Amino acid sequence: MSKVDFEAIWGAIPYPAFVFDRRNTILAVNSAGEAFGSTSVRQMLGKPLPAFMGEGSAVEDVVNQARRGEGSVVLHDVEVAWVDRPPRLNNLHASNMSGGEVLLLLHPRGLADKMDRSLTHRSAARSVTGMASMLAHEIRNPLAGINGAAQLLAMNASTEDQELTQLIQDEIKRIGKLVERVEQFGDLRPTPREPVNIHDVLDKAKRSAQAGFAAHARFKEDYDPSLPDVAGDFDQLLQVFQNLFKNAAEAIPQVGGVITIKTAYRPGVRLQIPGQQSESLPLQILITDNGTGVPETLLNDIFDPFVSSKSAGTGLGLSLVSKIIADHGGVIECDSVPGRTVFEILLPIWRDVPSEET
Numbered sequence: 001m002s003k004v005d006f007e008a009i010w011g012a013i014p015y016p017a018f019v020f021d022r023r024n025t026i027l028a029v030n031s032a033g034e035a036f037g038s039t040s041v042r043q044m045l046g047k048p049l050p051a052f053m054g055e056g057s058a059v060e061d062v063v064n065q066a067r068r069g070e071g072s073v074v075l076h077d078v079e080v081a082w083v084d085r086p087p088r089l090n091n092l093h094a095s096n097m098s099g100g101e102v103l104l105l106l107h108p109r110g111l112a113d114k115m116d117r118s119l120t121h122r123s124a125a126r127s128v129t130g131m132a133s134m135l136a137h138e139i140r141n142p143l144a145g146i147n148g149a150a151q152l153l154a155m156n157a158s159t160e161d162q163e164l165t166q167l168i169q170d171e172i173k174r175i176g177k178l179v180e181r182v183e184q185f186g187d188l189r190p191t192p193r194e195p196v197n198i199h200d201v202l203d204k205a206k207r208s209a210q211a212g213f214a215a216h217a218r219f220k221e222d223y224d225p226s227l228p229d230v231a232g233d234f235d236q237l238l239q240v241f242q243n244l245f246k247n248a249a250e251a252i253p254q255v256g257g258v259i260t261i262k263t264a265y266r267p268g269v270r271l272q273i274p275g276q277q278s279e280s281l282p283l284q285i286l287i288t289d290n291g292t293g294v295p296e297t298l299l300n301d302i303f304d305p306f307v308s309s310k311s312a313g314t315g316l317g318l319s320l321v322s323k324i325i326a327d328h329g330g331v332i333e334c335d336s337v338p339g340r341t342v343f344e345i346l347l348p349i350w351r352d353v354p355s356e357e358t
């Protein structure tokens with residue numbers, strides 16, 4: 001058997017890993033650690049831990065604790081700061097090595113959480129599906145009756161009363177539109193899959209947005225030209241981005257509003273669904289706006305149906321988005337603070353041969 005290349009293993013560990021000596025000076029950092037800190041290995045080696053993660057940090061505690069004991073110390077959901085960057089949630093694993101050295105592994109919480117929550121969106125969207133078509137059907141018929149009656153009334157009404165009949169008809173139209181949107185959930189046909197160039201979808205959605213509801217927005221693109229096709233349905237994906245652009249356009253100011261579209265190829269991102277094969281989701285699309293941000297109280301529920309902060313909103317936009325993305329085998333997540341809202345979508349790529357991966 002050939003000699004094990006520990007250097008290569010160290011470099012291949014996908015989580016940020018650090019080795020500290022007994023005075024908590026950094027002895028080694030792997031490449032994920034470099035990426036985590038956006039700091040080069042050379043800049044980190046020989047420096048004390050607090051220089052990057054702060055004095056008396058939870059990380060320092062965990063490392064000291066591991067050094068005192070035997071085996072390893074694990075701490076979940078710890079906020080890890082790096083120089084002046086906002087802290088990020090991580091699980092920490094610290095192991096005592098020989099000679100007082102400690103190995104520290106960071107396990108970012110972001111992706112695991114996103115996947116958990118994304119699976120919940122999937123079922124939330126499904127639970128609406130059953131009721132939707134029934135409800136839509138039940139509303140459509142009486143609505144047509146009311147509309148007909150209002151038209152009859154309007155024919156003989158005074159000008160004053162005509163205003164009222166017009167109001168009835170306008171509101172009927174609004175309910176009609178709502179029913180139409182609800183009905184889209186009831187559409188249980190399997191998603192037709194064909195190779196779709198996501199940049200074509202994004203461009204089309206952007207053009208129609210610019211011609212209408214997002215005329216006041218400035219769009220910025222940062223496309224990865226090597227992006228492979230997604231397996232999906234062009235029109236459904238178009239709806240996804242139209243909904244996201246519409247929300248962004250409604251959140252940004254009339255002047256100075258920017259919507260950024262970024263695409264990237266990130267091999268190695270996988271989603272594990274209980275009882276199913278794991279899916280590879282290497283296509284990343286980020287839609288960012290500099291608007292008001294999602295109201296904090298809604299942040300956990302925006303993908304649920306009928307959740308809206310707008311007086312004329314149905315709250316179905318994002319619910320439909322999450323259903324379509326789920327039907328495409330992808331995930332969507334939102335990260336929002338006032339002034340910066342990011343919707344991140346991960347999708348599988350098109351393969352014309354069935355995947356051999358398990």
Ligand SMILES: Nc1ncnc2c1ncn2[C@@H]1O[C@H](COP(=O)(O)OP(=O)(O)OP(=O)(O)O)[C@@H](O)[C@H]1O
Pocket residue numbers: 243247248251289291292293294295298302307308309310312313314315316317318319341
């Ligand atoms: N880019 C964004 N910036 C700020 N808040 C957002 C953004 N996108 C969504 N939201 C919040 O999420 C809520 C739900 O969005 P969703 O698209 O599902 O419904 P809606 O926009 O209110 O209604 P509709 O889509 O029917 O017009 C919104 O009401 C808003 O509070």
Ligand SMILES: [Mg+2]
Pocket residue numbers: 243246247317318
């Ligand atoms: Mg919306």
